[in-house]
Amino acid sequence: MDFMELFFIALGAAVIVCYGVKLLLFSRMLFPKMWFPLSKSFFTSLGEWAVVTGASEGIGRAYALALAEKGMNVVIMSRTKVTLDQVAKEIGDTTGQRVKVIVTDFMKDNVFSELEDQLRNLNIGVLVNNVGMLPSFIPCKFLETARLDQTITMTINCNVKTMAKMCKIILPGMENRGKGVIVNISSGIASIPFPLYTLYAASKVFVERFSQGLQAEYSDKGIIIQAVAPFGVSTRMAGYQKTNIVTLSPEDFVKSSLQYLRAGDKTHGSVCHIVLGWLLQSIPLKVLYAESMLHSLQDYIKKKAALNATICASNATFENGRNK
Numbered sequence: 001m002d003f004m005e006l007f008f009i010a011l012g013a014a015v016i017v018c019y020g021v022k023l024l025l026f027s028r029m030l031f032p033k034m035w036f037p038l039s040k041s042f043f044t045s046l047g048e049w050a051v052v053t054g055a056s057e058g059i060g061r062a063y064a065l066a067l068a069e070k071g072m073n074v075v076i077m078s079r080t081k082v083t084l085d086q087v088a089k090e091i092g093d094t095t096g097q098r099v100k101v102i103v104t105d106f107m108k109d110n111v112f113s114e115l116e117d118q119l120r121n122l123n124i125g126v127l128v129n130n131v132g133m134l135p136s137f138i139p140c141k142f143l144e145t146a147r148l149d150q151t152i153t154m155t156i157n158c159n160v161k162t163m164a165k166m167c168k169i170i171l172p173g174m175e176n177r178g179k180g181v182i183v184n185i186s187s188g189i190a191s192i193p194f195p196l197y198t199l200y201a202a203s204k205v206f207v208e209r210f211s212q213g214l215q216a217e218y219s220d221k222g223i224i225i226q227a228v229a230p231f232g233v234s235t236r237m238a239g240y241q242k243t244n245i246v247t248l249s250p251e252d253f254v255k256s257s258l259q260y261l262r263a264g265d266k267t268h269g270s271v272c273h274i275v276l277g278w279l280l281q282s283i284p285l286k287v288l289y290a291e292s293m294l295h296s297l298q299d300y301i302k303k304k305a306a307l308n309a310t311i312c313a314s315n316a317t318f319e320n321g322r323n324k
Contacts, residue, residue, distance in 0.1 A: 036262035044071040047125020051075040054131030056083040058235035062250035063128045073098040079105040106162040107154040127170045129163040129184045139196030159203035178222040184211045188231035215265040227266045231273045
């Protein structure tokens with residue numbers, strides 16, 4: 001057996017081992033309760049309070065409720081006081097935990113000194129940076145975005161600046177106590193450069209890189225920092241799409257994602273979304289970026305949005321008629 005034969009045998013063996021390890025790591029994601037178990041007292045052992053931004057609806061509301069069900073008091077933040085008060089009452093009535101409401105608009109500048117004052121004396125064990133904005137549900141090219149200058153500022157303030165500032169406020173306390181969890185909500189579409197959602201996808205890439213860098217810096221302090229990148233979740237931002245095996249309800253997604261807290265510095269939060277992430281990264285970008293593909297995406301989402309609007313209008317008409 002000459003040198004070249006030995007080389008190719010060794011190379012083949014290395015490839016088999018490499019893919020075997022990848023398959024093993026992927027298989028762990030199918031059974032998070034077995035591979036990444038959390039004790040019943042895990043969350044309450046971190047601290048008395050959890051802070052959730054963008055908690056008036058959708059994924060943020062689901063995180064606030066789930067953490068309260070696990071025994072934590074929660075601080076919920078959003079810009080809509082009426083909705084926050086409703087969520088606070090629901091959490092209090094169903095869990096018996098204390099709820100602190102903070103009304104703030106993260107799209108604006110200079111809101112963080114006041115937030116820091118309101119959070120100063122709380123023993124915060126969990127931070128969920130959920131608040132975010134999608135410039136346009138209907139995909140469009142960057143220069144076609146409505147009120148582009150204003151949209152750039154609001155997107156960066158909401159999706160990028162807020163996450164970094166909230167970490168600046170809360171991370172020091174976690175470092176001093178040597179424990180804590182920070183969950184930063186990204187998006188599945190940040191897995192690749194995503195045309196027609198360019199600004200939004202780019203802002204979510206920042207979320208992932210920031211989270212991964214922080215985790216490397218503070219993992220030895222006993223702090224878990226993780227980016228969670230969901231695909232389809234039935235929220236207002238996603239046009240309240242009908243739930244199915246791919247599009248999850250906020251409650252089901254959050255319940256699943258919390259099982260992956262020990263699974264690394266980034267997760268898609270559920271088995272089906274993990275598979276979607278793998279598939280998206282396996283498709284050649286030339287295929288995804290083809291003009292016909294982009295037009296098809298636009299047409300599909302426009303039709304979905306129109307259908308959802310029709311259904312909402314019909315439901316509203318039915319309710320009005322019934323209440324007369």
